[in-house]
Amino acid sequence: MTAPTAPFPDPATMEHGTLSDTRLTVPGMRCAGCIAKIERGLGEIEGVSAARVNFSAKRVAVRHDDRLDDDDLVDALRHLGFEAQAVADNPLAQDKGDTKQLLRALAVAGFGMMNIMLFSVSVWAGADGITRDMFHWISALIALPVVAYSGRPFFSSALMALRYRRTNMDVPISIGVLLATGLSLYETFTGGEHAFFDGAVMLLFFLLAGRALDATMREKTRAGIGALLGRMGRSASVIQPDGSTRRVSADKLEPGMLMLVAAGEALAADGVVEGEAEAALDNSMLTGESTPETVTTGGKVHAGAINLMAPVHVRVTAVGGDTAIAEIARLMDEAGQSRSRYVRIADRAARLYAPAVHSLAALAFAGWMIAGAGWYQSLVIAIAVLIITCPCAMGLAVPAAQVVASNALIRHGLLVKDGSALERLAEVDVALLDKTGTLTLGEPRPDLSGLSPIQKSITLALAQTSRHPLSKGLVAALTAEGIAPAPLSDISEWSGHGISALHAGTPVAIERAEHAGAVMASALRIGDERKIIRFHDPLRPDVRPALNALAGFGIASTILSGDRKDVVAATARDLGLDGLGAQSPADKLARLRELAEAGRRPLMVGDGLNDGPALAAAHASIAPGTASDASQQAADAVFIGDRLMPVALAVRVARRTMAVVRQNFGFAIAYNVCAIPLALAGMVTPLLAAIAMSLSSLVVVGNSLRLAGAAGKDGAK
Amino acid sequence: MSGLTFLIPIALFMGAIGLLTFFWAMRNGQFEDLDGAANRILIDEEDDEEETPR
Numbered sequence: 135m136t137a138p139t140a141p142f143p144d145p146a147t148m149e150h151g152t153l154s155d156t157r158l159t160v161p162g163m164r165c166a167g168c169i170a171k172i173e174r175g176l177g178e179i180e181g182v183s184a185a186r187v188n189f190s191a192k193r194v195a196v197r198h199d200d201r202l203d204d205d206d207l208v209d210a211l212r213h214l215g216f217e218a219q220a221v222a223d224n225p226l227a228q229d230k231g232d233t234k235q236l237l238r239a240l241a242v243a244g245f246g247m248m249n250i251m252l253f254s255v256s257v258w259a260g261a262d263g264i265t266r267d268m269f270h271w272i273s274a275l276i277a278l279p280v281v282a283y284s285g286r287p288f289f290s291s292a293l294m295a296l297r298y299r300r301t302n303m304d305v306p307i308s309i310g311v312l313l314a315t316g317l318s319l320y321e322t323f324t325g326g327e328h329a330f331f332d333g334a335v336m337l338l339f340f341l342l343a344g345r346a347l348d349a350t351m352r353e354k355t356r357a358g359i360g361a362l363l364g365r366m367g368r369s370a371s372v373i374q375p376d377g378s379t380r381r382v383s384a385d386k387l388e389p390g391m392l393m394l395v396a397a398g399e400a401l402a403a404d405g406v407v408e409g410e411a412e413a414a415l416d417n418s419m420l421t422g423e424s425t426p427e428t429v430t431t432g433g434k435v436h437a438g439a440i441n442l443m444a445p446v447h448v449r450v451t452a453v454g455g456d457t458a459i460a461e462i463a464r465l466m467d468e469a470g471q472s473r474s475r476y477v478r479i480a481d482r483a484a485r486l487y488a489p490a491v492h493s494l495a496a497l498a499f500a501g502w503m504i505a506g507a508g509w510y511q512s513l514v515i516a517i518a519v520l521i522i523t524c525p526c527a528m529g530l531a532v533p534a535a536q537v538v539a540s541n542a543l544i545r546h547g548l549l550v551k552d553g554s555a556l557e558r559l560a561e562v563d564v565a566l567l568d569k570t571g572t573l574t575l576g577e578p579r580p581d582l583s584g585l586s587p588i589q590k591s592i593t594l595a596l597a598q599t600s601r602h603p604l605s606k607g608l609v610a611a612l613t614a615e616g617i618a619p620a621p622l623s624d625i626s627e628w629s630g631h632g633i634s635a636l637h638a639g640t641p642v643a644i645e646r647a648e649h650a651g652a653v654m655a656s657a658l659r660i661g662d663e664r665k666i667i668r669f670h671d672p673l674r675p676d677v678r679p680a681l682n683a684l685a686g687f688g689i690a691s692t693i694l695s696g697d698r699k700d701v702v703a704a705t706a707r708d709l710g711l712d713g714l715g716a717q718s719p720a721d722k723l724a725r726l727r728e729l730a731e732a733g734r735r736p737l738m739v740g741d742g743l744n745d746g747p748a749l750a751a752a753h754a755s756i757a758p759g760t761a762s763d764a765s766q767q768a769a770d771a772v773f774i775g776d777r778l779m780p781v782a783l784a785v786r787v788a789r790r791t792m793a794v795v796r797q798n799f800g801f802a803i804a805y806n807v808c809a810i811p812l813a814l815a816g817m818v819t820p821l822l823a824a825i826a827m828s829l830s831s832l833v834v835v836g837n838s839l840r841l842a843g844a845a846g847k848d849g850a851k
Numbered sequence: 852m853s854g855l856t857f858l859i860p861i862a863l864f865m866g867a868i869g870l871l872t873f874f875w876a877m878r879n880g881q882f883e884d885l886d887g888a889a890n891r892i893l894i895d896e897e898d899d900e901e902e903t904p905r
Contacts, residue, residue, distance in 0.1 A: 191884070
């Protein structure tokens with residue numbers, strides 16, 4: 135990269151010393167040492183004024199002047215030993231503001247609850263007369279702003295539901311809280327005996343605790359996924375008329391621009407190859423096909439493909455919405471809509487629950503009126519029914535269980551995006567798996583058995599200098615064996631053919647080898663001796679136990695791959711599964727629709743962009759951490775690492791979570807069955823309501839905590 | 852009973868201070884990087900030579 139020749143500097147940053155902030159995602163940081171190394175290492179670079187690591191989000195924010203650009207910082211981090219990628223804003227992290235809002239509301243409700251409880255305890259202890267009135271007035275002064283502030287998330291959601299003539303959990307909550315506050319105000323004005331301020335605020339506090347837990351879980355897993363995103367090229371080096379290059383983000387590319395695509399870089403737009411170069415492209419993100427495709431001058435290339443060989447010039451023909459990728463994105467959008475119709479279990483419960491509770495309260499009012507209790511006492515009893523049945527335990531039942539389960543799963547390398555995903559994962563009954571990158575690792579691993587130690591050491595020395603994926607595979611495998619690189623001189627990379635050098639006067643090289651069927655290979659040449667190194671894409675180490683575990687849950691697996699039919703058939707036979715090859719994204723969608731129409735609930739596991747629509751359409755979906763950005767965003771969960779077991783684990787934990795949620799619901803209903811007759815009989819005092827409410831919440835949370843060990847110590851074994 | 856006229860405002864005031872501190876901490880980014888804070892305590896500061904002569 136010719137970084138110092140910033141060709142068209144923005145006038146605003148021309149002035150020397152203008153500071154700008156760059157955020158980089160560094161997925162590889164794991165310990166305190168990494169934080170220190172990154173912050174010190176970046177701080178020593180000239181032009182960097184500050185570097186601050188956010189370890190939770192696996193990011194580093196760098197403040198630097200305009201002598202440096204993104205590529206320099208990425209290079210600097212690479213020298214420190216970390217893969218990094220400059221990021222724009224994380225598209226998934228937009229609901230961060232919601233969490234903060236909820237936490238503030240929770241803090242305010244907590245403050246109000248504690249202080250009002252202080253006065254309530256005195257009232258229960260026997261304060262009466264003017265003291266009681268004063269305590270009620272102070273409680274009212276605290277409760278009104280607290281309800282107005284902390285209740286907003288519920289009120290707005292309830293209003294939204296009512297506007298669309300639907301009901302959700304927030305409707306009974308809002309009605310209960312507002313009526314309780316209104317009645318208590320009336321009691322305060324008239325110097326009455328009971329005020330329910332503590333009940334109303336406590337209800338808000340417990341429910342907000344559930345909401346805040348839910349939001350924190352979503353944020354945590356999304357930050358984890360956000361750290362994985364952005365590895366694919368979202369920008370391109372565009373060659374200016376004067377021959378210099380400039381970094382242009384993908385959305386600012388225009389047809390007619392000339393891109394310089396370096397080895398290992400992903401194309402940001404569709405285009406046509408120019409110049410005499412011959413390019414080898416990895417289209418596996420688009421097609422699932424693992425063998426590289428060779429493209430010569432004038433050949434069409436698609437956005438998302440990765441350039442494997444020497445740098446090529448590509449004339450942009452289509453950008454943004456016109457690319458082949460955009461077609462897949464459109465399919466994904468359509469497919470995702472069916473999922474948004476999924477109704478979460480809490481809202482399904484509310485559909486039955488809310489009308490029952492409201493009619494019960496109305497009946498209580500009517501009944502006592504008929505019995506001649508007077509409208510005031512009837513109203514008090516009706517409100518007591520509403521408060522005592524307010525779905526406090528229910529509001530906590532679902533999020534508490536899901537948060538505990540998702541934390542247990544994070545420890546095993548599985549990030550579940552939200553509670554709805556856990557609910558859907560628990561329901562799957564058939565699994566469809568992509569092959570390349572899902573069942574297999576998706577990275578070429580060399581077969582090094584035929585090489586002598588000296589050959590290995592020369593290979594390592596040569597491969598180190600290249601960014602070609604096969605070279606990277608060689609370096610990874612040889613470094614793992616503990617091989618030291620041999621000293622070389624005169625290293626040069628021939629564009630598109632290989633790397634050559636001199637070792638103790640002998641010419642040595644790694645060259646392109648002819649493809650042997652579906653197998654990728656390189657040739658190592660030392661003097662006149664030529665040795666073929668074959669590469670293959672191995673299955674994940676625990677594919678069989680993971681598939682067996684899925685089968686143990688009654689989930690049959692099928693391979694659904696875009697790769698060639700014979701390759702898929704071979705893998706399927708090997709694993710004893712059914713396999714369908716040569717499936718286009720639309721074919722995969724059709725297959726999912728068939729299953730859905732047959733009443734099945736498919737789980738899709740895939741990584742490529744070509745799996746994106748299927749991931750969005752499936753009842754639930756999981757993608758590996760190496761998947762394309764779009765796939766990770768479409769999937770419900772992302773698993774990290776070489777093992778496939780987290781997929782089976784996810785299903786197991788999701789099912790146990792739903793079992794606990796159902797127990798929690800069962801408990802909440804049992805509690806209501808006991809409490810409602812008391813409320814109907816007019817025997818519920820504020821004290822009783824407060825105790826019952828806290829107790830039921832504690833039981834629900836305690837039951838949910840049992841899930842902490844649900845993932846087991848060593849996975850689903 | 853007259854003690855209440857002092858004690859209630861004091862109790863409310865102290866609660867309010869706690870609430871405001873929490874808001875301040877949130878706005879100040881104290882909760883942005885909880886895992887990082889746990890790890891930073893392990894970083895040796897020995898490189899800052901002029902500050903920590905030993």
